[in-house]
Amino acid sequence: MGVSAPAHRAGEAATPGAHWQREGLAASFAERRRILIPLLDLQEELLRSLLARHERPVVRFLDLGCGDGAISELVLSSHPESEGVLVDFSEPMLERAGVQLAGYAGRWRAISGDLNSPAWRDVLPPGRYDAIVSGLAIHHLPSERKRTLFTELLALLEPGGMFVNMDYVDIDGPLRGLFDEEMHAAAMRAERESGGTHCEHEVDLEDDDDRPDTVEDQLRWLRDAGFEQVEVHFKWAEAAVYGGVSPAE
Numbered sequence: 001m002g003v004s005a006p007a008h009r010a011g012e013a014a015t016p017g018a019h020w021q022r023e024g025l026a027a028s029f030a031e032r033r034r035i036l037i038p039l040l041d042l043q044e045e046l047l048r049s050l051l052a053r054h055e056r057p058v059v060r061f062l063d064l065g066c067g068d069g070a071i072s073e074l075v076l077s078s079h080p081e082s083e084g085v086l087v088d089f090s091e092p093m094l095e096r097a098g099v100q101l102a103g104y105a106g107r108w109r110a111i112s113g114d115l116n117s118p119a120w121r122d123v124l125p126p127g128r129y130d131a132i133v134s135g136l137a138i139h140h141l142p143s144e145r146k147r148t149l150f151t152e153l154l155a156l157l158e159p160g161g162m163f164v165n166m167d168y169v170d171i172d173g174p175l176r177g178l179f180d181e182e183m184h185a186a187a188m189r190a191e192r193e194s195g196g197t198h199c200e201h202e203v204d205l206e207d208d209d210d211r212p213d214t215v216e217d218q219l220r221w222l223r224d225a226g227f228e229q230v231e232v233h234f235k236w237a238e239a240a241v242y243g244g245v246s247p248a249e
Contacts, residue, residue, distance in 0.1 A: 033070070035190050037136070038182045043166050043241050046234050047071070048078050050243075051131055056160045058082045062129045064115060064153075065137020069097030069108075071166070075133060076104045083107045085125065088137075089114040115141060121152060128158045139168040139212045146213060150225040157246035163227065164243040170212040171238055179238035215240045 034040055051058050058079040063072045066086035075082055086108060088094050094110050101108055113120035115137070132153050138146060153163055168179065215232050219242060222230045227244030234241040 032187070032190055033068075036183050036186050038179060038186075038239060039236055043234060043239065044071070044074055046241055047133065047135075047164055047166055048074055050164055050233060050241075051075065051133075051162065052078060054131075054162050054245075056130050056158070056162065058131045060127065060129050061085070061131040061133060062124075062156065063087065064132065064134040065140075066097055066110070067093045067135065067137070069100040069110075071133050071135045072097070072108060073100055073104070075131070076101070076107055084109070085129075086110045087113040087115070087120065087123075089116075115149060116145060118148065118152060121156070124156075128161070129156055130158050130161050132157060132161070132163045133166075134164075135166040136168060138165055139210055142211050143213050143217070146218065147221045147224070150218075150221050150227070154225050154227060154246055159246055159249040161246045162243060163222075163245075164233075164241065165218075166241045168210065168212050168238050169215045169218070169235075169240045171214065175237045179236075182237075212238065215242055218242065 037043075058075060059082055061072075061075050061079075061082055061084045063069075063075070063084055063086045066072055066088045067090075069086060072084045072086050076084060084107065086094070086097055088097070088110070089112060091112065094112060097110055109125070111123045113123045138149065141149065150163075157163065215235060219230050219232060222242075222244045226247065228247050230242075230244035232240055232242040
């Protein structure tokens with residue numbers, strides 16, 4: 001999800017998503033995410049509706065790649081009885097999540113964990129979750145890691161629990177690159193309006209380690225993992241909201 005110019009599958013990096021360890025990038029993106037991400041408000045409201053309309057109440061949830069805690073805040077505010085576990089491997093982002101969620105003290109716990117390895121589960125507190133949510137994180141993982149992650153997530157859900165991923169996916173056709181073009185244009189507008197000359201959040205293409213897969217592939221991997229009610233709930237260019245439900249006992 002590079003901001004510099006339209007790009008998809010760039011060269012391999014040592015650790016997918018490693019550039020989010022940079023304090024300047026994390027701070028700038030968190031401050032401008034609502035400006036930068038196309039149709040973000042619509043996607044977040046859809047996620048809120050999915051959880052609200054699902055038959056299983058959200059009492060305990062897991063936020064993967066939580067970033068600055070924006071999605072966790074959405075869940076905590078919409079489900080007053082809920083408690084969350086937030087996982088991210090970017091310390092700057094976890095620090096920002098702490099600030100964002102200060103008003104929900106006692107209802108959430110942030111954990112440093114790297115989704116690139118199955119060992120991320122070792123840091124989790126015991127128990128399963130009514131919902132697992134993620135936003136703009138899983139696309140950093142290679143294809144095979146996504147497949148194994150979906151199996152890991154199913155095992156962490158309560159029967160009937162829901163997984164919802166709001167993410168960046170790969171596409172073919174005339175709209176390929178539109179998401180990045182819109183992000184880039186929004187970044188330039190914000191920079192001009194602020195009087196600045198450089199975008200702190202700009203990621204050079206050689207550092208852009210996005211590994212998006214098509215939503216069709218990911219839906220298939222969810223079904224292969226054992227998820228039911230697998231659906232794509234929203235799609236615009238490379239933006240998608242999709243997920244599934246753990247089988248009921």
